[in-house]
Amino acid sequence: MKKIVVFASGSGSNAENIIQYFNSNGKAEVVAVYTNNPNAGVIERVKKYGLEAQVFTKTALYESDFLQNLNKFNADLIVLAGFLWKFPEAIIADYPNKVINIHPALLPKYGGKGMYGMHVHRAVVENKEQETGITIHYVNENYDEGAIIFQKSFELAGIETPEEVAAKIHELEYQHFPEVIEDLLFSKN
DSSP: OEEEEEEESSOOHHHHHHHHHHHHHOSEEEEEEEESOTTOTHHHHHHTTTOOOEEOOHHHHTSHHHHHHHHTTOOSEEEESSOOSOOOHHHHHHSTTOEEEEESSOTTTTOSTTOOHHHHHHHHHHTTOSEEEEEEEEOOSSTTOSOEEEEEEEEOTTOOSHHHHHHHHHHHHHHHHHHHHHHHHHHTO
16 A cells, blocks of 8 residues: 655644545555644644654754654655645655645745745735636755646636635645545556
């Protein structure tokens, strides 16, 4: 069975959606969840699935022990699902084309450090964009600059607030993120 490791910083709704998706189809499993936030909602969410989110510090993330611990899971894919820190180059190098991220905008617009969640949605609304969407991309050494794997857009006609944008983005994330993960896991065979 294919193995997925998830990194999350916040509520964990995408992490939970991924776990549910693969629990229901049995093609892969989330074997570990990591978070940099000791108060993250993801910690409670994953307990329902018999997982314990491993909390770590920024210092620990960049130490060789962290990579050794991660390697024990023999992950086929590392998924950043709302993970806000820059990902270590050592892990990216150890997992070439096996670390992906989801971004709540159509990259290259509205990417980079500090551009996440409501910050992105406010910018989209303030700039009167005609459309927005999600981008799933490989992770490289720069924020939101890895090769694009998948994008899905929608028109903003009738959508006026950042909260409305966020709701539509979440719908797209929940629908497409697990499917893209599955495609990546099984198209490489």
